[in-house]
Amino acid sequence: MKVIVTNSYDETCAVIANMIKELVNAKPDAKLGLATGGTPVPIYKKLIEMNKAGEVDFSRVHTVNLDEYCGIPGTHDQSYRYFMDTNLFDHINIDKKNTFVASGMGDFEANARELEEKVREGGAADLQLLGIGHNGHIGFNEPCESFPAAVHPVELTESTIQANSRLFDRVEDVPTRAITMGIGTILKARRILLIAGADKREIVEKALTGPVTPWVPASVLQLHRDVTVITCGE
Numbered sequence: 464m465k466v467i468v469t470n471s472y473d474e475t476c477a478v479i480a481n482m483i484k485e486l487v488n489a490k491p492d493a494k495l496g497l498a499t500g501g502t503p504v505p506i507y508k509k510l511i512e513m514n515k516a517g518e519v520d521f522s523r524v525h526t527v528n529l530d531e532y533c534g535i536p537g538t539h540d541q542s543y544r545y546f547m548d549t550n551l552f553d554h555i556n557i558d559k560k561n562t563f564v565a566s567g568m569g570d571f572e573a574n575a576r577e578l579e580e581k582v583r584e585g586g587a588a589d590l591q592l593l594g595i596g597h598n599g600h601i602g603f604n605e606p607c608e609s610f611p612a613a614v615h616p617v618e619l620t621e622s623t624i625q626a627n628s629r630l631f632d633r634v635e636d637v638p639t640r641a642i643t644m645g646i647g648t649i650l651k652a653r654r655i656l657l658i659a660g661a662d663k664r665e666i667v668e669k670a671l672t673g674p675v676t677p678w679v680p681a682s683v684l685q686l687h688r689d690v691t692v693i694t695c696g697e
C-alpha cells in the first residue's frame with residue numbers, strides 16, 4: 464500500500480485528477496469505478512477543466528459507480544445518478560451510454576445483479592476511486608460481521624444517515640437503504656485510490672494500521688495488491 468500525504472486538500476485532488484488523466488491518456492478505453500460524496504467533487508472539477516483544455520479525452524471511457532440510494536429515482540437531486548451527471552458527466556465528452564449508476568427504484572435485488580454484471584462486463588476496473596465514511600465504510604459497506612462479497616442492497620447505519628442528512632432538507636428524507644458494490648466487488652479493481660480529507664485521519668489510520676476486520680470495512684484494503692491512499696496533512 465502506498466500512502467501519499469499532501470499539504471492541502473486541493474493538492475490531494477490535483478494528484479488524483481492527474482492520476483486519472485494519465486491512466487486515460489495511456490488507455491483511452493479505460494474502465495473507471497467512480498464514487499460520490501463531498502470528497503470527490505473537487506477532483507471531478509479538475510477533470511472537467513482538463514477535458515475542456517483538451518488534456519484528456521473521455522469519449523471511449525466506461526464508468527461504473529459504487530452505489531446508489533434505494534427509493535429515489537435518478538432524476539432526484541440527491542440520487543447518485545444525478546450527482547454524477549451534474550458534477551461530471553454533463554461537462555465532459557463522455558458518452559453517457561458508457562456510464563452506469565445502479566437504479567435505486569423497483570426490484571432492488573435485480574438492480575444489484577445488474578450492477579454486478581456491469582462490474583464484470585469488459586473485465587475489472589482499471590481504477591476504483593473510493594471515499595471513506597467516518598465509520599470506515601467504503602461504498603455503502605457498513606461495519607458488520609462479515610465482508611459482503613457481491614453487490615447487495617444494504618440498510619444504512621444511523622451514523623451514515625446522520626452524515627448524509629446535511630444534503631437533505633430533513634433527516635427523515637435520507638433514504639435508509641442503498642445498493643452497493645460488495646467488498647469482494649471493490650477488491651476486483653486493478654488499482655484502488657482511497658481519498659480522505661483531514662477530517663477522516665483517525666479512521667484512515669485505524670483502517671490502514673489496525674486489524675483487518677469487517678467492523679472497519681476499509682481495513683480490507685490492506686489485502687489488495689495496488690492501493691494508494693491519498694490524504695492531506697492539514
Ligand code: PGA
Nearest residue numbers: 500501502503594595596
Ligand atoms: P464524503 O463521504 O465524501 O461525503 O465524506 C464519503 C463516504 O461516506 O464514503
